[in-house]
Amino acid sequence: xxxxxxxxxxxxxxxxxxxxxxxxxxxxxxxxxxxxxxxxxxxxxxxxxxxxxxxxxxxxxxxxxxxxxxxxx
Amino acid sequence: xxxxxxxxxxxxxxxxxxxxxxxxxxxxxxxxxxxxxxxxxxxxxxxxxxxxxxxxxxxxxxxxxxxxxxxxx
DNA sequence: GGAGTAATGACACTCATAGTCCGTTGACTT
DNA sequence: AAGTCAACGGACTATGAGTGTCATTACTCC
Numbered sequence: 402x403x404x405x406x407x408x409x410x411x412x413x414x415x416x417x418x419x420x421x422x423x424x425x426x427x428x429x430x431x432x433x434x435x436x437x438x439x440x441x442x443x444x445x446x447x448x449x450x451x452x453x454x455x456x457x458x459x460x461x462x463x464x465x466x467x468x469x470x471x472x473x474x
Numbered sequence: 475x476x477x478x479x480x481x482x483x484x485x486x487x488x489x490x491x492x493x494x495x496x497x498x499x500x501x502x503x504x505x506x507x508x509x510x511x512x513x514x515x516x517x518x519x520x521x522x523x524x525x526x527x528x529x530x531x532x533x534x535x536x537x538x539x540x541x542x543x544x545x546x547x
Numbered sequence: 548g549g550a551g552t553a554a555t556g557a558c559a560c561t562c563a564t565a566g567t568c569c570g571t572t573g574a575c576t577t
Numbered sequence: 578a579a580g581t582c583a584a585c586g587g588a589c590t591a592t593g594a595g596t597g598t599c600a601t602t603a604c605t606c607c
Binding site for chain 3: 432433434435436439445446447448451
């Protein structure tokens, strides 16, 4: 599966666990609201700097972010 | 520390473990040799699609790639 | 010393796309 | 009706993708 979709699904999963809206997470990660929608739906090939901000906003470590079913072979 | 530098260091570390030159890894990941140099030296804010190709070339999982000292808080 | 080779580094450049900002729409809730 | 949320679109600017060129370092061989 497309890495963009995997990342998007993982972000959505974690966002919902935190009870945040897309906009709230977007603000926390300092990205645009519409951009966050695209990311979650796998339409954006995000850079590691933006990914880092989103992971921080999700209050999770890199290792834990990627240690999920989406990223298993 | 800058996420770009962390990623670069981690790539270099894994590349050396495999005994590959930058050029050999670059070819395996289908990126330019000079691009790989820039990545390892933290000068490129790479996208997840390119990162995926490099991680595959390093024969490692996402989780293991990020489960390293560089990415610990 | 000088010639050759392999590996890396440092730029500069073009072109595609990452990322922002404006808005609208539809589903759902109160 | 009014508010919240997700999705989508168009236009725009900033920056990543990808390549070319030259320099440097370290090594080997003559």
